[in-house]
Amino acid sequence: MNPSLLFIASGKGGVGKTWLSTGLALLWSRQKLRTLLVDGDLGAANIDVQMGFRARWTLADVLAKRCTLQQAVSAGVDSHLHVIAGKSGMNAVDLMSAERLMFVREALHRLSCQYAYSLLDLGAGLGTGVRSWMKICHKGVIVITPDPSSLTDGYAAIKTIRSLCPHMQSVGVVVNMAESDHEGQQTYSLFAKSCQKLLNFSPTLLGVVLWDDRIRSCMRKQTHVFDMFPTGHSADQLRHVSRGIEVL
Numbered sequence: 362m363n364p365s366l367l368f369i370a371s372g373k374g375g376v377g378k379t380w381l382s383t384g385l386a387l388l389w390s391r392q393k394l395r396t397l398l399v400d401g402d403l404g405a406a407n408i409d410v411q412m413g414f415r416a417r418w419t420l421a422d423v424l425a426k427r428c429t430l431q432q433a434v435s436a437g438v439d440s441h442l443h444v445i446a447g448k449s450g451m452n453a454v455d456l457m458s459a460e461r462l463m464f465v466r467e468a469l470h471r472l473s474c475q476y477a478y479s480l481l482d483l484g485a486g487l488g489t490g491v492r493s494w495m496k497i498c499h500k501g502v503i504v505i506t507p508d509p510s511s512l513t514d515g516y517a518a519i520k521t522i523r524s525l526c527p528h529m530q531s532v533g534v535v536v537n538m539a540e541s542d543h544e545g546q547q548t549y550s551l552f553a554k555s556c557q558k559l560l561n562f563s564p565t566l567l568g569v570v571l572w573d574d575r576i577r578s579c580m581r582k583q584t585h586v587f588d589m590f591p592t593g594h595s596a597d598q599l600r601h602v603s604r605g606i607e608v609l
């Protein structure tokens with residue numbers, strides 16, 4: 362497998378990006394694939410809290426020159442998983458000089474070559490930070506839900522990716538929080554049709570994840586449904602999405 366740096370984005374907030382990122386990172390690390398998970402959401406970072414560890418340094422410290430990128434790498438909850446935490450409450454990227462941002466982006470790109478997978482969990486919206494990280498990634502995944510506002514925000518995200526990342530031949534879509542597989546497929550069809558019509562580009566469906574109360578309760582307990590219910594539908598769908606990412 363070639364080393365791969367990919368982002369998970371959405372446009373709309375609260376659609377399940379962090380759930381998907383942490384789940385994929387756990388899945389790959391359990392498959393003994395060296396994985397780097399980066400919290401690229403510097404406005405409302407929460408991966409370290411979600412995974413139940415405390416990071417000494419964060420990506421915001423790297424951007425502010427308080428430490429090197431390598432120093433910000435924490436051993437995650439798994440032997441094959443490394444994590445770079447973010448920092449809540451500040452949009453560090455917006456405060457950085459363009460040179461510093463470019464330096465950190467290049468360092469992250471180089472660091473990612475040491476891993477089979479590097480995953481950037483991006484924040485909501487399409488601000489400077491999100492757009493900046495997108496540019497260095499080889500692959501991109503957009504999370505949408507059947508909510509109409511998620512579709513319009515998802516469309517805006519695809520449009521941004523098409524202009525910023527012309528090297529990306531395909532972009533994956535995960536429909537999350539669907540009431541049924543049918544609703545998820547319909548949501549994807551609607552989304553793909555408007556992308557095709559307006560952008561002449563159709564993203565690839567990676568999977569449909571149903572609404573699952575257990576995801577919420579696991580997140581509240583700082584665990585992951587993938588660990589607590591490894592044979593359930595949501596964990597199955599994570600595996601399905603992972604296979605789709607491999608061939609994206």
Ligand SMILES: Nc1ncnc2c1ncn2[C@@H]1O[C@H](COP(=O)(O)OP(=O)(O)OP(=O)(O)O)[C@@H](O)[C@H]1O
Pocket residue numbers: 371373374375376377378379380381402405483484485537538539570571572573574576577578580
């Ligand atoms: N399929 C699902 N069914 C039910 N709840 C879900 C599902 N996926 C995610 N959630 C819950 O939705 C909430 C938001 O998820 P998450 O934090 O992953 O979203 P996000 O896109 O990363 O949000 P933000 O934009 O704020 O970073 C969490 O409480 C999570 O447990």
Ligand SMILES: [Mg+2]
Pocket residue numbers: 378379380402482483484
């Ligand atoms: Mg998040």
